[in-house]
Amino acid sequence: MKGTSAKKQGGMRAAGRRAWLMFLAYAMRFLIVAAIITVAVFVQQAASRAFGEDTGAVAAVMLVAVVFLSLALTVFELLVRKVTVERPVSRIAEMAHSIASGDFTVRQEPSHPYGNYDEYDCILLDLGRAAAELAEAEKTRLSFISNVSHELKTPLAVIQSYAQALEKPGLSDETRAEYLAVLRATAEKLASLVHNVLRLNRLEHRKLAAQPDEVRLDEQLAGCILQFEDAIESKGLELVCELDEVRVFSDAGCLELVWNNLLSNAVKFTDSGSIRVTLGREGGRAVVTVSDTGCGMSAETGAHIFEQFYQGDTSHAGEGNGLGLALVKKVIGILGGEIGVESEEGKGSTFRVSLPERI
Ligand SMILES: Nc1ncnc2c1ncn2[C@@H]1O[C@H](COP(=O)(O)OP(=O)(O)OP(=O)(O)O)[C@@H](O)[C@H]1O
Numbered sequence: 001m002k003g004t005s006a007k008k009q010g011g012m013r014a015a016g017r018r019a020w021l022m023f024l025a026y027a028m029r030f031l032i033v034a035a036i037i038t039v040a041v042f043v044q045q046a047a048s049r050a051f052g053e054d055t056g057a058v059a060a061v062m063l064v065a066v067v068f069l070s071l072a073l074t075v076f077e078l079l080v081r082k083v084t085v086e087r088p089v090s091r092i093a094e095m096a097h098s099i100a101s102g103d104f105t106v107r108q109e110p111s112h113p114y115g116n117y118d119e120y121d122c123i124l125l126d127l128g129r130a131a132a133e134l135a136e137a138e139k140t141r142l143s144f145i146s147n148v149s150h151e152l153k154t155p156l157a158v159i160q161s162y163a164q165a166l167e168k169p170g171l172s173d174e175t176r177a178e179y180l181a182v183l184r185a186t187a188e189k190l191a192s193l194v195h196n197v198l199r200l201n202r203l204e205h206r207k208l209a210a211q212p213d214e215v216r217l218d219e220q221l222a223g224c225i226l227q228f229e230d231a232i233e234s235k236g237l238e239l240v241c242e243l244d245e246v247r248v249f250s251d252a253g254c255l256e257l258v259w260n261n262l263l264s265n266a267v268k269f270t271d272s273g274s275i276r277v278t279l280g281r282e283g284g285r286a287v288v289t290v291s292d293t294g295c296g297m298s299a300e301t302g303a304h305i306f307e308q309f310y311q312g313d314t315s316h317a318g319e320g321n322g323l324g325l326a327l328v329k330k331v332i333g334i335l336g337g338e339i340g341v342e343s344e345e346g347k348g349s350t351f352r353v354s355l356p357e358r359i
């Protein structure tokens with residue numbers, strides 16, 4: 001949770017204030033008890049003077065006086081408790097109840113001005129912060145569900161209509177093969193969406209912990225590039241690789257996901273020119289760059305590309321779900337690395353990943 005130092009300062013101020021309030025409360029009680037005893041002594045002397053030897057009457061007057069004074073003290077204690085404990089606790093309970101019922105918009109202002117917060121104020125502020133974070137998480141969850149549903153709907157509709165088309169009699173073998181190819185490609189897209197959603201979910205819930213091992217990055221990158229060779233060749237792109245021998249102690253599976261996503265984007269968004277992959281060391285960190293001479297992106301697009309389901313280039317929107325870079329970002333965060341992008345519309349993009357020597 002944010003604002004830890006402010007919270008610490010608030011806590012220290014609250015502790016000072018609480019000590020001062022406790023001192024005042026004890027002094028007040030001492031004065032009241034002293035006043036009661038003094039009044040009781042006066043009452044006793046006055047009763048003795050008034051009733052002389054009649055000890056029964058003196059005792060009765062004393063009893064009434066003590067009952068009255070005890071009652072006054074009890075009422076005073078009740079009032080103090082109501083103001084200093086019950087009222088703030090009931091505000092906290094009210095707020096906690098609203099949050100537990102799913103209302104994350106609820107807020108309660110502290111009873112004291114800034115700088116004089118007591119512990120109840122600090123609890124109220126913490127509850128407010130927790131509610132704001134829950135509201136944000138809920139918003140993200142709902143938008144994630146709506147994005148996933150939307151991304152599922154399109155391929156499902158394609159599968160449905162092509163399956164119906166295949167049922168029609170008299171289709172030529174060629175058309176049948178064409179429809180089947182569409183069905184297979186769409187099913188693959190669905191499978192990749194589900195796979196990515198599950199992976200994101202596991203990453204978000206930290207169920208996918210990194211399993212560090214020694215990784216020869218140059219060998220791993222070369223292996224990944226090999227998988228894209230056909231696609232690069234069929235698009236007539238030039239491939240440039242400058243890979244130094246670099247070893248890191250990291251999670252091989254996670255790293256592979258990063259390279260595959262960056263390379264698949266480079267191929268997808270480049271129609272002519274070249275793709276260049278470099279690997280080296282800078283200041284004790286492994287640095288990988290994947291550059292292309294593709295469509296590039298505007299600064300506005302660049303600011304959102306790591307968000308889930310964001311797709312800047314709508315002409316390629318059918319070829320993915322906008323989850324690749326969101327996954328990459330999460331994985332790199334887990335591995336203690338950093339990722340950045342430099343891009344110019346119409347000229348190309350360079351993604352730069354830096355990784356620590358060991359996680
Ligand atoms: N090399 C690139 N050149 C130009 N734009 C890119 C490049 N890489 C990413 N982008 C932009 O960033 C967006 C998000 O990329 P991301 O990899 O997350 O999604 P995607 O490739 O569209 O779909 P998916 O990765 O799920 O198949 C892309 O839609 C595109 O607009």
Ligand SMILES: [Mg+2]
Binds near residue numbers: 261264320323324325
């Ligand atoms: Mg992608």
